[in-house]
Amino acid sequence: xxxxxxxxxDSALMRRVICDIIQSDxxxxxEDIARDGQQAYELLKVKKxxxxxxxxxxxxxxxxxxxxxxxxxxxxxxxxIASTLTKDGAKETLRALELxxxxxxxxxxxxxxxxxxxxxxxxxxxxxxxxxxxPDIPAKMAVPSIxxxxxxxxxxxxxxNKIVAVACSTGGPKSLQNVxxxxxxxxxxxxLLVQHMPAGFTATLAGRLNDLSRIRVKEAEDNEELVKGCxxxxxxGKHLTCxxxxxxxxxxxxxxxxxxxxxxxxxxxxESLLNCTFDEIICVVLTxxxxxxxxxxSCLSEAGKKIYVxxxxxxxxxxxxxxxxxxxxxLVDKVAVLSAVAEEIxxxxxxxxxx
Numbered sequence: 001x002x003x004x005x006x007x008x009x010d011s012a013l014m015r016r017v018i019c020d021i022i023q024s025d026x027x028x029x030x031e032d033i034a035r036d037g038q039q040a041y042e043l044l045k046v047k048k049x050x051x052x053x054x055x056x057x058x059x060x061x062x063x064x065x066x067x068x069x070x071x072x073x074x075x076x077x078x079x080x081i082a083s084t085l086t087k088d089g090a091k092e093t094l095r096a097l098e099l100x101x102x103x104x105x106x107x108x109x110x111x112x113x114x115x116x117x118x119x120x121x122x123x124x125x126x127x128x129x130x131x132x133x134x135p136d137i138p139a140k141m142a143v144p145s146i147x148x149x150x151x152x153x154x155x156x157x158x159x160x161n162k163i164v165a166v167a168c169s170t171g172g173p174k175s176l177q178n179v180x181x182x183x184x185x186x187x188x189x190x191x192l193l194v195q196h197m198p199a200g201f202t203a204t205l206a207g208r209l210n211d212l213s214r215i216r217v218k219e220a221e222d223n224e225e226l227v228k229g230c231x232x233x234x235x236x237g238k239h240l241t242c243x244x245x246x247x248x249x250x251x252x253x254x255x256x257x258x259x260x261x262x263x264x265x266x267x268x269x270x271e272s273l274l275n276c277t278f279d280e281i282i283c284v285v286l287t288x289x290x291x292x293x294x295x296x297x298s299c300l301s302e303a304g305k306k307i308y309v310x311x312x313x314x315x316x317x318x319x320x321x322x323x324x325x326x327x328x329x330x331l332v333d334k335v336a337v338l339s340a341v342a343e344e345i346x347x348x349x350x351x352x353x354x355x
Contacts, residue, residue: 003131004031006047008040008054008063009082014107017114018053018082021123028127037061037069044075051130053123055107056083056092064092067099078130082107082123090204097173102130102318106198129170129289133319160279162189162349163226163242163249167266169196169288171318173205175338177212179286180231182342185214186353189282190226190249192234192242194266196288199237206233222253228352234264241272249276262292266322270296273305280306282348283326284341287317291325301331310334310344 005022007030009015019030031049034040038061040054056063063081070077081096081104083089093104103126108114164187168175172195183191195205203219209231210217220232220240226249234240239254252272259265270293273281281300285293300307309332311323316338326332336344 002027002029003050004029005127006030006032006034006040006043006049006052008034008037008052008058008066010035010055010058013111014055014114017111018123021120022053022127024120025124025128028131035059037063037066040066041069044070044077049077051078051080051102051127053080053082053127056081056089056096064096064099067096067101071100078102078133080105080123080126080130084109090201093201094173094204094208098177102126102133103170125289126170129319129321160188160350161277162280162282163273163276163278164189164191164282164284164345164349165266165270165273166191166193166284166286167269167288167293167322168194168286169290169292169319169322171287172196175287175312175316175318176205176209178338179341179345180209180215180217181213182346183213183215183231184346184351185216185229186351187215187229187346188350188352189228191215191231192220192240192251192269193231194234194240194264194269194292196262196264196292197236199235202233202236206231209233220251220253223250225250234269237263239264239268241269242276243272244276249278260290260292262290266293267296271299274299274303280308280348282345283307283309284311284345285309285323285326286312286338286341287319288322289319290321293322294325294329294331297326297331298329307331308333308348310336310341312341313337 007015007018015033022028022030032043036058054063079101081101084107108119206217206219217231219235241252242249243252283297311327311332313335314320334344
């Protein structure tokens with residue numbers, strides 16, 4: 001049986017383009033279309049779809065308002081946001097993800113680009129991940145309030161020179177809200193973080209996470225020295241690497257070509273740690289499609305670097321792709337439910353001060 005979709009967009013031309021892309025895969029069928037969020041809401045009240053592709057800026061009811069209603073009423077739906085607003089409206093995009101959107105895509109601003117191969121491949125990749133992911137849950141549960149660790153964190157002084165390196169993709173912005181706010185301000189290591197995002201989004205993501213967290217969170221800058229108790233998020237559309245410096249280690253931001261269509265790429269971040277002098281590297285792989293991070297962590301292992309690998313479990317992952325890949329490689333030391341990831345990081349890194 002074909003997977004069925006609802007396409008929501010106020011542009012008839014864009015609805016047609018998106019429908020054609022979806023139905024270019026013989027496994028997929030667009031069952032209904034809607035001109036705005038209100039019409040989509042009426043359909044979703046009575047019908048079930050394997051996924052919904054929706055714009056944000058629409059008359060009567062916007063995509064954000066639709067997500068709010070679905071969350072409030074507990075209507076099950078996997079909603080993929082495809083909007084021209086996503087590039088210039090990072091706050092709207094992050095809000096959509098917090099309201100339960102599965103993922104987002106930047107919709108081309110003109111018909112020619114929309115018909116191009118890049119948008120087609122990105123849309124098909126995202127909807128395939130959506131329909132292949134775990135069964136959907138009520139929208140009101142899709143973005144839980146920040147979770148509490150299962151047990152009290154018992155920090156220790158590590159006295160070592162460690163670094164934490166985190167990789168995540170689809171579902172990452174929501175999942176990070178259940179990890180970073182539970183890291184202590186005095187974490188005895190810097191944290192590098194690659195979240196797959198295009199340019200223009202990560203500064204907003206960093207600001208939001210910084211507001212929620214005790215530990216400092218910022219968008220990484222080229223040539224800045226790493227300090228303990230700070231999370232450095234790779235800028236969207238750039239690669240983040242770590243290099244040795246006279247004072248210890250610093251960040252290098254690169255505009256090199258994408259690897260495996262990814263920029264930033266977690267494999268590149270992990271590989272850069274081969275030439276660094278940390279006593280131990282705590283590798284954390286969270287929700288996301290694909291296998292980014294596996295090759296890089298494998299390189300660290302094969303080079304004899306001391307690593308400790310934490311992978312998010314399947315049940316709490318939005319997409320169990322990246323965690324599955326590193327787990328199947330046999331390199332994982334701890335499989336952790338999302339609510340326990342911060343605890344596991346802190347236990348292995350320690351704090352510079354007693355809590």
